[in-house]
Amino acid sequence: MTPRDSQRAKVYAAEDFVRTLFDRASERGNPVVEFFGTQLTLPPEGRFGSVSAVQRYVDDVLSLPAVRGRWPGGPPLTVRARRGLSAAHYERTDAGAVIAVPERRSNWALRELVVLHEIAHHLCDAQPPHGPQFVATFCDLAEAVMGPEVAHVLRVVYVKEGVR
Template sequence: MTRVRDRQRSLVYDAEELVRTMFDRADQRGMRTVEMLGSTLTLPIERRFGSIDSVQAYADAVLGLRWIRARWPRASDPVRVRARKGAAAAHYERDGGVIAVPGYSGGTAWAMRELVVLHELAHHLDPAPDAGEAHGPGFTAIVLELVAEIIGHEAGFVLRAMYAENGVRVG
C-alpha cells in the first residue's frame, strides 16, 4: 500500500506554532493587543486544560454544538481522548476516533490547549482527507472555521494570516 505524501503537514505545523507562540506571549506579558497586517487586534483568551478528562469534556461539548453537527456529519461520531506517552506531538487516530494528547511532563503541557484540541477535532470532522493528505486544504478550512467560531474571529484572522505567510493552501 502506498502512502500519500502529506505535503502541507510541516507548513501547517509551523504556522500553528507561530499562532500558539503569539497566544503564549500575550499570556506571559498580560498584553492581548497585537498589531498584524495593519490591524490592531485583541487576542481572545484560549482555554487551557488541566487533565485528559477536561479535554474529553471539551471535545464532547464542541462536537455537541448544533452548528457543528449541522455542518459536519462526522460530529455525531464520538471521539475518545487519551493520554499520549510521548510529549512531542498530539495526534488523531481515524480508526476508532481517538485524539491522543500529551499531558503534563516536566511542569509543562504544551498540547493541553484549545488550539491543539481544535486541530485534532478538525481531523475527526474532515469527511475525506484531500487525496489522502491529512493536512490538505479541506482540513485547514475546517481548522480555520473552528478557531474563528469557537476561540474568536481575531484568532481566526491570526491563523489565516500565518497560514498565508507559510504558504498553506486553504479549501
C-alpha cells in the first residue's frame, strides 16, 4: 500500500510561489529580489522550446559531476511529449523512467524549475512522492544545478507553506 501524498498541495503551492518570484524578476529584467527582508540575486531560469531541448537538459543535468556524485548509478531518464498543456509528470514503467512534458510551449511546464522537480522524482524513489525525502532531494538538486540561492528560496518557502 502506498502512503498518502498528504503534502502534495503544499509542495505545489510553495513551488508556484517560487516560479512567480522568478517570473517577476524576469519581467522586470532585474534578478535582484526582496525575499523576506533580504535581497537575493536569482540566477537565470532556463526555458525550453521543445521536448528535445528538455531531453538535452535532462541528460546534461544527470551527467553533472555534482549530480552523479550525490546520486550515482541512476537509470536513464527519457523525455516524451504529452498532450496536455498545463502539466508535466514523472513515471516509472517497465520500459524505464520518463518525464512527460507538453509538446507545445507552455510557460508553466517547459521551464527549468519544473523539469528539475521531475528529475528529483527520478532521483528520489521514496514514498510518498512529495514527502520529506523528495523535498530534500529537490532542494539539493536545485542547489547543485542552479545555485545556493535557489535552494535557499525553496527551503524558506517550503517552511512557510508547512512542508516538511
